[in-house]
Amino acid sequence: MYLLGEQPAYADSLISRLQSIPTQLLEGLTPASDHLLIDAAQDLSSVLPGHQLFLIESGQVQASIDQRPLFYLHEGDLLGLRRGSEQPAWHLQCDAELSLIPYLRSAVFQHIYADEQRAELFLQYLLGQTALLADAVARLKQPEFRSSNGFKRVAAGEVLIHQGDEADHVFVIIEGHAQAFVDGHNVGEVPQDEIFGAMAVFTGEKRSASVIASEPSTVMLIPKEQFLSLTMSNPRIAHSLIESMARRIDLLNKEVTRLYTLSNHA
Secondary structure (H helix, E strand, O other): OEEOOOOOOOHHHHHHHHHOHHHHHHOOOOOOOOOEEEOOEOOHHHOOOOOEEEEEEEOOEEEEEOOEEEEEEOOOOEEOOOOOOOOOOOEEEEOOOEEEEEEEHHHHHHHHHOOHHHHHHHHHHHHHHHHHHHHHHHOOOOHHHOOOOEEEEEOOOOEEEOOOOOOOEEEEEEEOOEEEEEOOEEEEEEOOOOEEOHHHHHHOOOOOOEEEEOOOEEEEEEEHHHHHHHHHHOHHHHHHHHHHHHHHHHHHHHHHHHHHHHHHHO
């Protein structure tokens, strides 16, 4: 995947990381058939079978929104994933021959969710593409109409989440590091690629901890509505993510209990 027009500083490194994920997701899975050749097509959605996903073997796919070319998918990208209803609809076309490796959609998801690491990689892939798309769409607008969705560069010491606030975004640190605090006590690290802030989005409760950047960082912001729409379109993502968050919350609670015990005995 590469974006058209002005490239933000973070885009190249993020796209490069996302580009390596599809082959990792599909490793060990047998294709549904030999590669599929598609001639130039003005509307790929009308050509490709809905029960399959495709790894692009060669060629380019142009994605447009409101008839404005926005980005290209190319070799190594995954084609045919369903998008959340909150995301803008895009039009896909190819102007020259396209070679695709087809996989059964059901087999792909069964394969992904059979392994916890693959499931987390898949979530990173979807969230990364969602944020890149949101940011690219925002840059089509006049500056005064742009939202804060997409990406944000923060300084060391900047607060990303305030304990007690309403949950309106899910965050991922794509470069940098942060720390979590409960009632002023440091209760854990938030490393690069960690998804945080999702539990409060799921439950509708207020933020249970503050998160503060411990070094200059680039943060990916996914609006609550887009995140929930994405998980509804891919319900097994929500299940996998909740299991992962439950484990992390258990560790956080144990650390909070330990800190309060130490303070009471001091």
